[in-house]
Amino acid sequence: MRKIKAVVYGVGAMNTIATRMLLDKGVEIVGALSRSEAKVGKDLGAVTGLGELGVTISNDPAEVFKRTTPDVAVIAVNSYMADAVEQLRACAEHGVNAVTLSEEALYPWKTSPEITEELDAIAKRTGATLTGTGHQDVYWVNIVTMMMGTAHKIDSVTGRASWNVDDFGPEVAGDQQVGSSVTEFDKWLKSASRPPTFGRNVLDALVAHTGLTPTKITTTTRPDLAPSRMYSKALQAEVEEGAVIGFTDVDEIRTEEGPVFTFEMSGRVYMPEEGDINQWDIAGEPELTLSNGTVPTQITTCTQLVNRIPDVIKAEPGFVTVEKLPALRYRAFPLHEYVWGTR
Amino acid sequence: MRKIKAVVYGVGAMNTIATRMLLDKGVEIVGALSRSEAKVGKDLGAVTGLGELGVTISNDPAEVFKRTTPDVAVIAVNSYMADAVEQLRACAEHGVNAVTLSEEALYPWKTSPEITEELDAIAKRTGATLTGTGHQDVYWVNIVTMMMGTAHKIDSVTGRASWNVDDFGPEVAGDQQVGSSVTEFDKWLKSASRPPTFGRNVLDALVAHTGLTPTKITTTTRPDLAPSRMYSKALQAEVEEGAVIGFTDVDEIRTEEGPVFTFEMSGRVYMPEEGDINQWDIAGEPELTLSNGTVPTQITTCTQLVNRIPDVIKAEPGFVTVEKLPALRYRAFPLHEYVWGTR
Numbered sequence: 001m002r003k004i005k006a007v008v009y010g011v012g013a014m015n016t017i018a019t020r021m022l023l024d025k026g027v028e029i030v031g032a033l034s035r036s037e038a039k040v041g042k043d044l045g046a047v048t049g050l051g052e053l054g055v056t057i058s059n060d061p062a063e064v065f066k067r068t069t070p071d072v073a074v075i076a077v078n079s080y081m082a083d084a085v086e087q088l089r090a091c092a093e094h095g096v097n098a099v100t101l102s103e104e105a106l107y108p109w110k111t112s113p114e115i116t117e118e119l120d121a122i123a124k125r126t127g128a129t130l131t132g133t134g135h136q137d138v139y140w141v142n143i144v145t146m147m148m149g150t151a152h153k154i155d156s157v158t159g160r161a162s163w164n165v166d167d168f169g170p171e172v173a174g175d176q177q178v179g180s181s182v183t184e185f186d187k188w189l190k191s192a193s194r195p196p197t198f199g200r201n202v203l204d205a206l207v208a209h210t211g212l213t214p215t216k217i218t219t220t221t222r223p224d225l226a227p228s229r230m231y232s233k234a235l236q237a238e239v240e241e242g243a244v245i246g247f248t249d250v251d252e253i254r255t256e257e258g259p260v261f262t263f264e265m266s267g268r269v270y271m272p273e274e275g276d277i278n279q280w281d282i283a284g285e286p287e288l289t290l291s292n293g294t295v296p297t298q299i300t301t302c303t304q305l306v307n308r309i310p311d312v313i314k315a316e317p318g319f320v321t322v323e324k325l326p327a328l329r330y331r332a333f334p335l336h337e338y339v340w341g342t343r
Numbered sequence: 344m345r346k347i348k349a350v351v352y353g354v355g356a357m358n359t360i361a362t363r364m365l366l367d368k369g370v371e372i373v374g375a376l377s378r379s380e381a382k383v384g385k386d387l388g389a390v391t392g393l394g395e396l397g398v399t400i401s402n403d404p405a406e407v408f409k410r411t412t413p414d415v416a417v418i419a420v421n422s423y424m425a426d427a428v429e430q431l432r433a434c435a436e437h438g439v440n441a442v443t444l445s446e447e448a449l450y451p452w453k454t455s456p457e458i459t460e461e462l463d464a465i466a467k468r469t470g471a472t473l474t475g476t477g478h479q480d481v482y483w484v485n486i487v488t489m490m491m492g493t494a495h496k497i498d499s500v501t502g503r504a505s506w507n508v509d510d511f512g513p514e515v516a517g518d519q520q521v522g523s524s525v526t527e528f529d530k531w532l533k534s535a536s537r538p539p540t541f542g543r544n545v546l547d548a549l550v551a552h553t554g555l556t557p558t559k560i561t562t563t564t565r566p567d568l569a570p571s572r573m574y575s576k577a578l579q580a581e582v583e584e585g586a587v588i589g590f591t592d593v594d595e596i597r598t599e600e601g602p603v604f605t606f607e608m609s610g611r612v613y614m615p616e617e618g619d620i621n622q623w624d625i626a627g628e629p630e631l632t633l634s635n636g637t638v639p640t641q642i643t644t645c646t647q648l649v650n651r652i653p654d655v656i657k658a659e660p661g662f663v664t665v666e667k668l669p670a671l672r673y674r675a676f677p678l679h680e681y682v683w684g685t686r
Binding site (some may be wrong): 023149209285289292 | 364367465478482489490491496521553554555602629630632633634642645647648650669672673675676
């Protein structure tokens with residue numbers, strides 16, 4: 001039984017983790033792609049700190065795909081479909097299955113329909129499967145749909161998640177309005193031109209899974225305020241009590257049949273004891289709740305990118321979103337045993 | 344598109360709830376079975392308080408199955424395979440799919456192999472599918488295997504669940520040794536002849552799903568003690584601080600490949616603010632946790648019994664345990680649309 005051949009597409013922090021996991025799971029890395037001049041020409045192992053891998057980083061996807069005929073590309077490059085289309089199209093045109101952590105790719109049918117339909121058509125023609133996965137796959141979609149499966153009647157589904165502004169640099173802290181007053185925040189929000197939230201994609205996937213008919217879709221944004229004087233590592237500055245430490249986007253989809261779906265995504269400076277959360281509440285019969293305590297979002301993004309590979313290789317061709325894939329499972333054995341073996 | 348035809352097998356507290364849910368989901372109840380002389384001959388609706396249903400409760404499964412040719416039987420009668428085999432065999436012999444809440448039926452391949460293999464053979468011959476489901480399906484197996492799917496490397500999986508002795512009568516309180524001293528408890532435990540725990544079936548299902556090889560299987564039992572003077576509704580008596588209020592069975596399966604699976608099931612008198620819990624921790628990379636707060640176990644048993652019906656009707660014939668079924672999903676529409684329609 002041969003190994004799965006993978007190309008690592010993007011050689012940043014996420015694919016550095018994913019590359020280690022791929023190797024641990026018996027995947028053969030046959031190529032690596034980056035646009036960074038500092039990385040192209042170097043060995044993937046040297047750049048990721050994993051030791052000599054004999055895989056030279058290239059900036060030519062077409063050449064790499066033709067030469068290596070990989071079973072899958074593992075893409076960790078960007079977040080929005082407008083950008084992600086470049087890597088996904090390259091994969092689709094060469095008949096290469098792809099998993100990407102691009103957040104919008106989780107369920108892009110409503111927010112970027114033209115691009116997604118174009119990619120779906122190319123992939124169906126060449127026999128490739130394209131899937132957006134990552135932390136959001138299980139924690140924001142499939143663990144929620146499974147808990148929904150234990151309800152008799154659902155009135156509402158409400159999710160709450162968060163990320164730490166201080167995990168990123170001063171630019172992101174600025175984007176999140178850290179340090180602003182509420183007045184400044186309100187002024188910024190009125191004139192801000194922002195892309196659709198990823199919470200929207202999460203709710204689109206949940207609603208699509210139920211077969212319910214979306215009617216009204218809204219996004220509102222509220223500032224998160226410092227409960228006391230705080231220090232922001234990203235800003236390298238103190239933030240006064242009552243000042244803005246980030247904000248929460250609240251996406252909501254109402255449905256013709258009644259159930260209301262809400263997702264609150266908060267990007268803010270954390271208090272010392274805080275971590276990323278994942279909490280879901282279902283109102284109806286019965287009342288249900290789920291919490292994953294503190295979630296290591298970056299690691300669970302990489303694990304799902306890797307553990308989804310057998311599902312994606314085996315899936316029908318096209319742009320296949322995760323609510324249509326089988327329940328994700330732990331890969332105790334090399335990944336190829338789940339594709340070509342009896343696991 | 345015709346409705347699903349169901350027979351309600353057992354007319355107690357659980358199937359009273361399930362009958363209402365079946366009717367809500369557009370299922371046609373074509374028969375009802377009970378061995379209770381007080382119920383046989385009466386209308387199912389009269390006994391369950393759901394109003395005239397035109398379904399007379401019978402004590403003759405063969406006659407009911409032949410006359411009504413149901414698509415599925417919903418069994419809520421007993422807990423162990425040694426008892427459950429009677430109802431499951433009746434279904435299998437008549438080619439009737441069945442869901443049962445019998446706890447051991449969740450994964451009976453190891454604890455009752457002969458009975459299970461016999462039922463599997465009959466069901467395969469007649470084209471029926473037999474499945475044990477209920478609260479344990481999602482909360483103790485499938486939500487756990489899904490969270491495991493977000494791990495890179497698992498060292499251990501540890502679950503904790505509980506049930507309230509006071510939800511039952513004095514007999515169960517006696518079985519749980521409520522009111523005993525620790526010395527009395529230890530003496531009882533040494534000589535007690537107890538059937539395998541249901542935690543064993545849960546762990547068997549989890550390990551089977553991973554494909555790992557079980558090596559050592561143990562069950563240990565420890566008393567739960569009153570943290571202060573408590574009142575037991577089941578005993579209708581006070582229990583002194585330090586006295587036994589129930590006990591916790593700790594099942595453990597070690598595997599050849601390394602990961603250790605543990606499930607702690609506690610049946611005890613609750614403090615006023617306590618409820619049934621469901622908590623799972625995965626140690627490895629990364630560390631993961633899940634809690635469902637307070638779980639309404641009886642309701643989630645009935646919802647899963649009902650919501651699993653389309654999966655069971657569509658499954659291959661045989662004794663099909665839940666770790667092999669598709670991810671359970673919410674049924675927003677009549678159940679037959681998931682079987683014969685495009686949902």
